């Protein structure tokens with residue numbers, strides 16, 4: 523008998539959303555384990571020693587395998603079922619990896635900085651670092667310009683079907699209204715994301731999950747962004 527794989531995370535997390543969306547699209551069942559990030563549950567000694575020493579989610583548990591980093595988890599799941607989310611030719615698979623690595627280093631990292639400054643610090647009642655926000659916004663804008671050009675006349679980042687590259691690059695849209703990332707001025711990027719929401723019910727369902735969780739948490743602590 524095979525055990526259902528477990529995924530640890532908080533429904534307010536855009537990183538968890540990348541995994542839960544991909545799993546739904548691939549028809550892979552995951553048992554959800556709720557880790558309340560607003561209560562710091564990923565920062566406990568137990569979490570760090572058992573699941574991820576960095577204190578971050580999502581984390582996948584598959585038997586004796588513990589895996590963190592949403593991109594690595596998605597590649598692992600997709601390999602298991604040889605999913606077209608990996609790309610459908612060798613060339614496409616390499617391009618999918620190219621955009622996934624790029625996304626981690628040059629795209630999501632700056633959106634996380636802006637999220638931490640605008641949302642995290644507001645919740646914690648700490649002063650924002652406006653210079654850091656301006657720096658990260660500059661990085662996001664120049665990356666978004668390249669994405670916008672790439673997406674001209676295309677519906678997907680690679681080839682003509684959804685891949686893990688789309689999910690990784692779409693991640694900042696999970697918090698765009700709360701953190702006000704400067705990505706709404708790029709028409710091809712916005713149209714590509716609208717198409718993902720329309721065409722993939724899993725992406726829309728997990729958006730609702732993130733929004734519900736974030737909005738009710740922010741309301742519970744009396745924060746209006």
Ligand SMILES: N[C@@H](CCC(=O)N[C@@H](CS)C(=O)NCC(=O)O)C(=O)O
Pocket residue numbers: 535536537538559562564565577578579580590591592593
């Ligand atoms: N690069 C990681 C990012 C993981 C990450 O930043 N997770 C956040 C939620 S989106 C988290 O667990 N934060 C908990 C904390 O900082 O205590 C991935 O893609 O999985």
